Amino acid sequence: MSDSEIASAxxxxxxxxxxxxQRETAAFGMWLFLVTEIMFFGGMFCAYLVYRVxxxxxxxxxxxxLNVVYGAVNTGVLICSSLTMAMAVHSSVLGRRKAxxxxxxxTMILGTVFLGIKGVEYHDKFVEHHVPGPxxxxxxxxxxxxxxxxxxxxxxxxxxxxxxCMTGLHAIHMVIGLGLLTWLVIAAYRNKFSxxxxxxxxxxxxxxxL
Numbered sequence: 321m322s323d324s325e326i327a328s329a330x331x332x333x334x335x336x337x338x339x340x341x342q343r344e345t346a347a348f349g350m351w352l353f354l355v356t357e358i359m360f361f362g363g364m365f366c367a368y369l370v371y372r373v374x375x376x377x378x379x380x381x382x383x384x385x386l387n388v389v390y391g392a393v394n395t396g397v398l399i400c401s402s403l404t405m406a407m408a409v410h411s412s413v414l415g416r417r418k419a420x421x422x423x424x425x426x427t428m429i430l431g432t433v434f435l436g437i438k439g440v441e442y443h444d445k446f447v448e449h450h451v452p453g454p455x456x457x458x459x460x461x462x463x464x465x466x467x468x469x470x471x472x473x474x475x476x477x478x479x480x481x482x483x484x485c486m487t488g489l490h491a492i493h494m495v496i497g498l499g500l501l502t503w504l505v506i507a508a509y510r511n512k513f514s515x516x517x518x519x520x521x522x523x524x525x526x527x528x529x530l
Contacts (some may be wrong), residue, residue, distance in 0.1 A: 343519050350523045361486075368482050371475075378475035381460055385450060386483075387441060394437050401430035405525045412508075412518035420521065421508050428501045431494050438491055445480070452481045500524045 372379045408423035449457040458476040504521055507513065513521060 346519045346523055361489075364482070364486050364489075368486070371478055371482065375472060375475035375478065377470065378472045379479050381471045382458065382476040382479040384460075385448065387444065390437055390441050394434050397430050397434045397437070401427050401434070404430060408504075409518070409522050409525045412513050412521040413515055415515045417508055417511060417513070420513065421505055424501050424505045424508065424521075428498055428505075431498050431501070435491060435494055438487065442484075445484075450480050452477050452484070456480070497524075 404423045404426040408420055408427060411417075411419035411423055445451055449455050456473075456477050458471070458473050458480075460471060501524070504524055507520065
């Protein structure tokens with residue numbers, strides 16, 4: 321019996337008839353999870369859309385205070401991390417253990433970079449008093465103040481409440497993803513995966529790309 325066959329045999333749980341059934345069950349569970357994520361974040365995007373229509377001018381004014389460079393860089397980081405995670409899944413399918421570990425670590429590094437940039441953004445918002453609460457203060461200056469007139473501070477506070485909820489929840493997903501990736505690296509180092517059994521890598525990749 322080869323190492324790959326031994327790993328596959330150990331991976332089969334007692335309540336499944338065979339590995340294909342186990343994979344199909346894991347896939348079904350992941351699809352259910354993705355549906356709940358769509359419903360959850362979809363509701364938050366709908367809330368943003370409704371308030372954006374109701375307070376169009378104030379939301380537009382509040383959005384100008386976000387750092388476009390940070391946002392663009394983090395978008396690029398997310399795209400690259402999705403690529404490295406996809407390559408990790410591909411490596412697991414081919415049975416390339418070293419490549420799998422390398423791509424998982426690269427994904428973790430990119431995820432850490434994303435959280436670091438988001439931390440800098442949050443720090444700036446604390447300094448600018450744009451965090452909803454007793455110390456919230458929103459005042460436009462310069463050309464922006466002339467462009468956006470009659471800005472409602474309460475509407476701007478709603479904008480930043482949605483901003484912190486949506487980006488904060490995404491950051492929590494990233495932290496959980498880093499935990500999963502750490503476990504995958506350890507498992508891959510111990511040669512737990514094979515071309516026949518790589519479901520943890522495949523479905524963790526789905527979570528990592530959210």
